[in-house]
Each structure stands twice: as C-alpha cells, then as structure tokens.
Amino acid sequence: EAQVTQNPRYLITVTGKKLTVTCSQNMNHEYMSWYRQDPGLGLRQIYYSMNVEVTDKGDVPEGYKVSRKEKRNFPLILESPSPNQTSLYFCASSLTPSGVQPQHFGDGTRLSIL
Amino acid sequence: ELKVEQNPLFLSMQEGKNYTIYCNYSTTSDRLYWYRQDPGKSLESLFVLLSNGAVKQEGRLMASLDTKARLSTLHITAAVHDLSATYFCAVDGSHTGNQFYFGTGTSLTVIP
Numbered sequence: 228e229a230q231v232t233q234n235p236r237y238l239i240t241v242t243g244k245k246l247t248v249t250c251s252q253n254m255n256h257e258y259m260s261w262y263r264q265d266p267g268l269g270l271r272q273i274y275y276s277m278n279v280e281v282t283d284k285g286d287v288p289e290g291y292k293v294s295r296k297e298k299r300n301f302p303l304i305l306e307s308p309s310p311n312q313t314s315l316y317f318c319a320s321s322l323t324p325s326g327v328q329p330q331h332f333g334d335g336t337r338l339s340i341l
Numbered sequence: 342e343l344k345v346e347q348n349p350l351f352l353s354m355q356e357g358k359n360y361t362i363y364c365n366y367s368t369t370s371d372r373l374y375w376y377r378q379d380p381g382k383s384l385e386s387l388f389v390l391l392s393n394g395a396v397k398q399e400g401r402l403m404a405s406l407d408t409k410a411r412l413s414t415l416h417i418t419a420a421v422h423d424l425s426a427t428y429f430c431a432v433d434g435s436h437t438g439n440q441f442y443f444g445t446g447t448s449l450t451v452i453p
C-alpha cells in the first residue's frame with residue numbers, strides 16, 4: 228500500500244531534549260516536505276527536499292533541521308525543542324513538486340514540548 | 342511572500358443548501374490544490390487544478406481556478422452531513438521556488 232509513515236504519532240517531552248520525527252515513503256517520490264499545523268494558521272511549510280541531498284527552507288525553518296540521505300526517508304530533527312514548537316506535524320511527499328499529482332500526507336505527529 | 346487567504350474561515354450550513362468557499366492568493370501561480378481534513382485525521386487530496394479555467398467535479402464538490410484573478414472556488418451543491426470537514430487550498434509557488442503555501446482552512450459544518 229502506498230503510504231507516508233511518520234513516527235512517533237504522539238510525543239510529550241521537555242524543553243531542550245533533542246528529538247527526531249521520522250518520515251518514510253514507499254512511492255519512490257522525489258519531493259518530500261514537512262509542515263506544522265497550528266490553529267488559525269493552516270499548514271506552514273518547515274523544510275522541503277527536491278531529491279537526495281537537496282533540501283531547502285520553507286516558511287518556518289527556525290529551530291528545525293532535516294536531512295535526505297536516502298530517497299525514501301526525510302527525518303525532522305529538533306535539536307533543542309522549545310514550547311513554541313508544540314504543534315501537529317505532517318510529512319508529505321509527491322512524485323515531483325509541481326505536477327498532476329498532489330502531495331500524500333502522513334498521519335501526523337502531535338508534539339508537546341513542556 | 343506568497344499569501345493564501347480563504348473565506349469564510351467557518352461555515353455552518355443546512356443540509357441541501359449550496360455554498361462556495363473562496364481561495365485568493367497573492368502572486369502568480371498556475372497550480373492550485375484542494376484538500377480535505379476530517380477532525381483528528383490527515384489531509385486527503387480532493388482536486389488538482391493545473392491551468393487557468395480548470396474545473397474539476399467530484400460528487401457534490403466542484404472546484405475552479407482563475408489564475409488571472411488569482412482565485413479558486415470550491416462549490417458545494419446540496420450539502421450533506423458527510424461533507425463536514427476542514428477544507429484547505431494550497432498554492433504551488435512554482436514561480437518563486439518549490440514551496441507550497443496553504444490557506445488557513447475553512448471549517449465546514451453541515452447541519453441536518
């Protein structure tokens with residue numbers, strides 16, 4: 228089954244404790260992206276990747292890191308999480324960034340930073 | 342910075358009625374996407390609009406794109422309860438890079 232898999236689905240942690248949210252897709256998609264969803268703000272793009280070893284900042288990259296060492300994986304790293312990063316995070320992928328295919332979204336990761 | 346505005350933010354409508362959700366964006370883009378999100382769930386693609394004048398229909402939903410006016414509409418015909426969800430439009434910033442910009446969403450509640 229074609230899917231985007233995120234882990235963990237839920238995480239409660241404390242300020243400053245490094246964490247990684249994994250994202251994996253099995254569709255051989257070139258484009259992958261991370262979003263955060265906050266009430267009243269819609270989805271905002273954090274980082275995106277056009278292909279292996281190619282990443283770029285979205286609208287809200289501060290406090291986040293990503294890497295794309297393999298085509299299927301695109302982890303989101305919070306080196307020193309802070310409470311303002313408490314949010315719902317979505318990973319998404321598409322064959323190409325602009326085309327007839329929409330992005331496929333993972334189920335989301337709800338992060339709470341205390 | 343590309344901005345995407347949706348109107349209305351909240352919509353409560355009776356079953357059987359028609360309504361339109363509007364999506365305005367601030368800069369040139371030829372591609373627009375509509376997604377649906379049920380409470381506590383992920384986003385599901387509804388429509389991909391790839392050129393000026395594009396119109397797509399699926400069941401009671403119809404989406405259109407006017408790139409000259411930088412406007413897309415999502416029209417709901419004879420609403421049913423199952424359409425209750427949050428609807429997002431998203432614009433591909435193909436002229437400014439490869440970023441995607443989402444609207445703030447329209448929360449639709451269909452009342453029996």
